[in-house]
Amino acid sequence: MKVLWLTAHPEPQSLNASLHREGIRALEEQGHEVRVSDLYAMNFAPAVTAADFAHPAEERLIVGDAAKEAVRRGTLAPDIAVEQGKLSWADTMIVQFPLWWYGMPAILKGWFDRVFVAGFAFGIHDAQGRQLRYGEGALAGKRAMVIVSTGAREASLGPRGINGTLDELLFPLQHGTLWYVGMEVVPPLLIASADRADAATFAQHADVLRNRLEDLWHTQPLPFRHQNKGDYDDDLVLRPEVSPQTTGLTAHYRTAH
């Protein structure tokens, strides 16, 4: 595999950083190539601005349009172009982060806001004029896996846990972002109770991580439904005969998981 490993933790001595180093070592031992975007170490700028698109300051900025135009002209900001180059090179992406306020740290959210722009990551249409997204699109053929650490205990992220399940919390990322641009997404790896990890727990986490990485290319991805294979109508609503009576996030999986 050619792996792009995104990580976003401010502390090089953290559990996240240790697992990151372990994971890279494991991948290289397994014969894979790895490139890293350590967003804190890079001091990555998270906020979308007109400067991303070399957009004239006096003209109204419409983000999607400005992005497409900049992609067409090759005038995206250099730090964005570098990240897109890594992504084009990779066949696999790891997205690793501590869960902050039940989502990604801002620096990582900003990576997606700035790098996954219209004209690069989405915005391609087929002969029928349908946009290729949700299972098809510019980044189809690649795989992704999310690795997330939480202070919360695992039970509180279970089917009846107060925080909601991890798959529900990650729906905007796993389905709305990674699957949206065409990537297959394997189940996430949760490192719960991360604040209380001792050396023995760390060794266990590292073992699980090595196994998950070794199996990554053969792991069954999350069974999200394709936009353009008959399940959705033209308003992108599930057709009545598809999982009738089911509403909510689970309706967008082909099978229970």
Add this chain to the structure above:
Amino acid sequence: MKVLWLTAHPEPQSLNASLHREGIRALEEQGHEVRVSDLYAMNFAPAVTAADFAHPAEERLIVGDAAKEAVRRGTLAPDIAVEQGKLSWADTMIVQFPLWWYGMPAILKGWFDRVFVAGFAFGIHDAQGRQLRYGEGALAGKRAMVIVSTGAREASLGPRGINGTLDELLFPLQHGTLWYVGMEVVPPLLIASADRADAATFAQHADVLRNRLEDLWHTQPLPFRHQNKGDYDDDLVLRPEVSPQTTGLTAHYRTAH
């Protein structure tokens, strides 16, 4: 009301910015006081760093611990302290943003990461040692409302729409963040198909917005369950007799909504 209005759009000529100005005018006409955090105009820094806490560079940064210590000593970074001051002043918070990758723009996510820190927004315990959160806590007694614009059409954000429903996408913010720190959250205001809004549509949106603001203090909040009022066990899992057989995000509402 004393309203803190958070907004996060890079373009002052956008639909978001126009509605923002309309909303403030309406609130002031209704006799309320308003303070604004226009994060792009402020060039707000989104990434949590050791400098937020005046934390010694050579010591391992554990974010929660460093935050509590900085709150105790009064050494939080000045830009964070200013935002916390506005929040302490306010009884109501509006959180307005364009939905980017099914979540907040990074600059706004970073506001919560940096301002809602341990020791200020949460981390208070009762006499039984239970943490006061999910309906109780440091910011209890305040109200919040989310205003979100989307390029997507409304149907695709409905109960069987491909994007998931707005309440599901906003669960990490409305439940996991605002309710977590004790705020009551009224239903969100969705401005769908925002890319296609003409003058007539804008006038309709502005009308709805004025009405929602006028009713805000008397609107029924989302019926999220309290952590400490009997519905959850000590692992923060719903007790078996509470909505038995229900799993997923809807289980954390007291009544269907």
